Amino acid sequence: MDELERPDHNVLYIWKAEVLTVWGIWFLVVLGCSIFALLKLDAPAWVVGFAAIPVIIGALNLFFLNMRWNRWTFQITPNTLEMSHGVVVRHRRIVARNRIQHVDFNSGPIGRKFDLVHVVVHTAGATVGTIPGVRTARAEQLRTELMSGQKSL
Amino acid sequence: MNRLHPATIIVSILPRLKEAVQASLPVIIGSVVAGKGGNHDWFAIFIGLMTGFLAIGTYVTTRFSIETDHVAHKSGWIFRNDRRIPLEQIQNVNIRQNLLERIFKVATVDVETAMGKGRDLKLSVLGLAHAERFREELLGAAHLNLADRTQVEEPLVTLNQHDLFLGAVTENHLQQVLVGMFTVIIPGVGWIITLASKQRPEVAALMFGTGIVVFVIGSWLWGVISYYLKFGGFKVYQNEQLFRISYGIINRAQLAIRPGRIEYMNLTTTLPQRWMKRASLHIGTAGSFGEAGVLAPVALFVDRKRAYESVSGIFQGLNLEDLDWQPFHPIFYRSRLYRGLLTMALSGVAGVFLASHARGMGPSFIYVILFFILMIAGARLTGLFLSRPENGFAITDQALVVRRGYFHQTISAIPITRMENMAITQPWWWKRFDCSRFQVQGMKHRVFVGGMNSTSIDRLISLWHIDRLPAPIPDSATELVTESETTESQEITHS
Incomplete structure (x- = not known):
């Protein structure tokens, strides 16, 4: 408790897959629309260049992946759970532990290969945050720590 | 277990019919487009029979009861639903009446908890007296005799016709203007342009300008009428430390709120209302109020001083007139x-x-x-x-208060004991100014500060005594009576 922790380093594989999937799909969509515009709507040839935008954004995301991991931290204090992340825009979330109602685990195929889960924290009002790429054993400990203690309505 | 009122069969037919027609629109449109738009009698009979069957089924299969510590609700024939809601988790119990329900003297009861998105339990419909008794039993005030109470009870707040009219005229109806823009202007713009293009330029410009003015005034009038119909008959009763709020001319809403569950306050005033020194006060709990909205009105178009006193009554010790306001960065x-x-x-x-x-x-x-x-x-x-001169935030030992807006100014507050989490966002180019965007959230409501420095954030975090839980809600009505005897009641009266 009270130590500053980071997600497991293998979370970078999950993030890489997410970036490639999301921006790959956007690339195909934009390319398809621009080709349609070129062939059916007599659009100028340069509209196909719009397909480069998702490629550039995806490449930037991949380039800054390590920095993104480096900036992702979480900390459990006696009264709070604090999560910080973000490269260009820094996000910090502080959650009162006595307001946490339940803690879920999510995992995809890549996460399961590396024994990693995303820890999703819920209060009565909302889902307040997700800690990505936590080892299953540590995630179970986290859940026990966060769910212990008196809860308020 | 209890049953719904027999009028359920008639009252629930119309909304079910509307849903059935909406669901079958693709079929109808498809058959018309395909050239088979001939005889639809069989389809109409089918929809009518299904609607009636479902309405009767709802009445026959629904049962509910209040047990020692929970309310039980069972419904359904083929797919059965058995729901139990602990009484302590109930945030609001609201009673609604549309026009048809008022004719039959029945009402819909909505029960909400903090976890649900909207109502967790809907009973449509019960007899009006039964609905009120059911609400009082759920909220633990059932020892009061209904008939006695209505004879001796004076409303804490009422809204007379004069103030209702002024409130309607001076309220912010921008939403109606925007809705009207998208539903009237944009579809009709082609016709307007065709008409104007046949005129001389100066006449076309005059037509366009006149059209804009007529449209804005018309939308505003529509907003005024909507406000009048929505809040006509507005009354607030405070009994056993329970707020009971009723309003509405055609669709009547009756809300019952435990003051201990209030987690958010929103004091609003438009520019004309500020000139008249008037304001409106709304509150929020962890539940919402179903179709009545996310916030409940507790004072409408009242004297501003009285509104501030109401806030002090609801959030003990919070004095809006004596706050150390700090501007946004x-x-x-x-x-x-x-x-x-x-x-x-x-x-x-x-x-x-x-x-x-x-x-x-x-x-x-x-x-x-x-x-x-x-x-x-x-x-x-x-x-x-x-709004820049007046925008700002104030941190007190009781709450975070934020004031913003010019044409429609709002003062929002969340008590410190009701804060669940805080979100601090800082773009890297704000770091050298030591400024962040700050948002604090209760169970359902949030307050946002556009630019707050780190000193204020740290002060708020230190005041956020997270190991101190909110005071428990008293279990017995006797305790509630005792507390109300020792607490000064806030009276806001209109002559």
Whole structure:
């Protein structure tokens, strides 16, 4: 408790897959629309260049992946759970532990290969945050720590 | 276990019929388009029979009861639902009546907890007296005799016709104007442009200007009438420390709120209302109020001083007249200005580009939409800078209070004991100004501060005594009576 922790380093594989999937799909969509515009709507040839935008954004995301991991931290204090992340825009979330109602685990195929889960924290009002790429054993400990203690309505 | 009122069969037919027609619209449209739009009698009979069957089924299969510590609800024939809601988790119990329900003297009861999104339990319909008794039993005030109470009880707040009219006229009806813009102006813009293009330019300009004025006044009038119908008959009772609020001329809403569950306050006043020194007060709990909205009104168009006193009564010790207001950081206004100008520039460029490639009525249509977008963006920026002198936040031992807005000013507050989590966002170019965007959230409601420095954030975190739980809600009505005897009641009366 009270130590500053980071997600497991293998979370970078999950993030890489997410970036490639999301921006790959956007690339195909934009390319398809621009080709349609070129062939059916007599659009100028340069509209196909719009397909480069998702490629550039995806490449930037991949380039800054390590920095993104480096900036992702979480900390459990006696009264709070604090999560910080973000490269260009820094996000910090502080959650009162006595307001946490339940803690879920999510995992995809890549996460399961590396024994990693995303820890999703819920209060009565909302889902307040997700800690990505936590080892299953540590995630179970986290859940026990966060769910212990008196809860308020 | 209890059953619903037999009028359920009749009252629930209309909404079910509406849902059935909406669901079958694709079939109807498809058959018409395919050229088979001949005899639809069989289809109408089928929908009618199914609707009636479902309405009867709802009445026959629904059962409910209040047990020692929970309320039980069972419904369904083929797919059965058995729900139990612990009494301590109930946030609000609301009673609604539409026109048909008022004719039959029945009402719909909505029960809400903090976890649900909207109502967790809906009983449609019960007899009106039964609905009120059910609500009192759920909220633990059932020892009161209903008939006695209505004879001796005086409302804490009422809204007379004069104030109702003034409140309606001076309220912010921008939403109605925007809705009218999208439902009337944009579909009709082609006809307007065709008509205007046949006139001389000065006549066309006069027609266009007159049309805009008529449209804005018409939308405003529609907003006034909606306000009148929504809040007519507004009354607030405070009994056993339970707020009971009722309002509505055609669709009547009756809300019952435990003051201990209030987690948010919103005091609003428009520019004309500020000149008249009037304000309206709404509160929020962890539940919402179903179709009545997310916030419940507890004072409408009251004297501002009285509204402030009401706030002190609801959030003990919070005095809005004696707060140490701190302004939002200037970087917040700069970022909003850049964002607004960028939006206007991109919209302008996109609009001109699309208009230059459009044919027929397209360019005129696009320029009209562009005009409205630029007008709204410009109005928002103007309001932002006009409100700058008064925008600010205050941190007290009881709550975080935020004041913002010019044409429609709001003062929002969340008690410190009701805060669930805080979100602090800082773009890297704000770091050298030691400024962050700050948001604090209760169970359902949130308060946002545009630009707060780290000293204020740290002070708020230190005041956030997270190991101190909110005071438990008393279990017995006797305790509630004792507390109400020792607490000064806040009276807001209109002559």
